[in-house]
Amino acid sequence: MHAWVIRLPDGGAMLVDGGLNTPEAWSALDAGVCAAAGGWDTVRIHVVTHMHMDHVGLAARAADTSGAAVVMHRLDAERMAHAAAHPEEEAEYRGVLLRRAGAPDEVQRAVEAARSGAQSLAPPVRVDVMLDGMEGEVEGAPGWRWMWTPGHTAGHLSLYRPEDRVLIAGDAVLPRITPTLGVNRQRSDPVGDYAGALDRLLALHPSLVLPGHGEPIADGAARIAELRGAADAESGTVAGLLGAEPLTCWEVVDRRYPGREMGVSTRMLALRETLAHLDRLTAAGRATMAEDEHGTARFAAA
Numbered sequence: 238m239h240a241w242v243i244r245l246p247d248g249g250a251m252l253v254d255g256g257l258n259t260p261e262a263w264s265a266l267d268a269g270v271c272a273a274a275g276g277w278d279t280v281r282i283h284v285v286t287h288m289h290m291d292h293v294g295l296a297a298r299a300a301d302t303s304g305a306a307v308v309m310h311r312l313d314a315e316r317m318a319h320a321a322a323h324p325e326e327e328a329e330y331r332g333v334l335l336r337r338a339g340a341p342d343e344v345q346r347a348v349e350a351a352r353s354g355a356q357s358l359a360p361p362v363r364v365d366v367m368l369d370g371m372e373g374e375v376e377g378a379p380g381w382r383w384m385w386t387p388g389h390t391a392g393h394l395s396l397y398r399p400e401d402r403v404l405i406a407g408d409a410v411l412p413r414i415t416p417t418l419g420v421n422r423q424r425s426d427p428v429g430d431y432a433g434a435l436d437r438l439l440a441l442h443p444s445l446v447l448p449g450h451g452e453p454i455a456d457g458a459a460r461i462a463e464l465r466g467a468a469d470a471e472s473g474t475v476a477g478l479l480g481a482e483p484l485t486c487w488e489v490v491d492r493r494y495p496g497r498e499m500g501v502s503t504r505m506l507a508l509r510e511t512l513a514h515l516d517r518l519t520a521a522g523r524a525t526m527a528e529d530e531h532g533t534a535r536f537a538a539a
Contacts, residue, residue: 238291238450240266241405242273242280243378249281250274251378252305253396253405254449255295257358266295277303282377286407286449287393288313290359297362306365306377310385312392312423314364321361330422336532338508339485347501368394386438388431389416391423397441404443404457409434412451412460415467419509420516428468428517435465475514476523476538483527483535486512 241253252270256262270277280303285293288309300307309317320327328349335345366376368383375381375396386395386409396405408416409431418427439461446457454460478484478492490507499507515536518524528534 239448240269241447242270243381244274245281245377246379248279249377250279251375251381252280252283252299252303254286254292254407255283255299257291258294258298258360259358263295263298266299280305282306282308282375284308284375284378284383284394284396285313286395286405286409287390288317289390289408290355292407292449293317293362294359297360300362307362308366308368308375309364310383310392310394311367311369312387313390314367314392316391316421316423317362317364333532334420334512335508337486337528337534338512339487339533339535340508341487344501344504348505351501384434384437386434387424388418388427388434391421391427391430393434395438397443402442402444403447404438404441404445405447406438406449408449410438410446410454410457410461410464411448412454415464415471417506417510418468418513419506420513421509426517426520427513428472432465432468435461435468439465472514472517475511476518479518479524479536479538481537483525483537485533485535486515489515489536 238256240255243251245251256266270280274280283296283299283305285296285307296307331348332345372382372384375383380398380400382397382399384395384397386393389408393407393409395407395409418431421427424430439458443457446454446460448454475489475493478489486508490511493511494507515524519526523539524536525539526534526536
């Protein structure tokens, strides 16, 4: 996972993302900030591209150390705040989601146990600036603009410098894998959101993409176009797994990844992403869906 330090014209610095709240990650971030920016006292602004713990986990400690304003998109900032304030309701939502996907009861217990063990990796952080809308200037970072690039999360954002067309993409554009997408409480079509975000990024013709994971991407436009095609192809793959017999999302995942052993977190990601594609197919009339009295959804080819 990458954190990026950007030197600003006034001698200050902007930090983008951070890492998990572990001693090893903090040591690496501290060394990087000191080497690239001369120390934490130069960091004026800390932009977090999205709410996942490997990106936001060190935000609270970085803010305490630097005094920098923490900046996120409103959708992810509000989602984080709600999760911190209402953990029982969040667990109930995950239970409803797992029942809808047709997951066995023991899976929910495993999911909650895994989440409880990971809470220390991303302590609560106060967000000072909530960005809203599609795009705008990054206040305090002259020459940089932010863009709303949802899909991976509802409030994912990317940063762009028009002068040299450098794009800091978070997890919206990755060099070797496709970002995970998934159903969420805030948006009805995350797959469509992601396709639209990629279209907007492609129109920028970025000269260099700095991703949240993996090596920088020199031919950013080609990779963005590749990811755009993959988003539609994945919906087609999921559609091809459906037939006349209705299937739960859990059963579709087993068909999508035959023979693959998945841990709890990986299975949860696969369920959320597959459900997002199934919902999109249903909305487009390419699949049918019916829910039983327990809230479990079953999908069939239209």
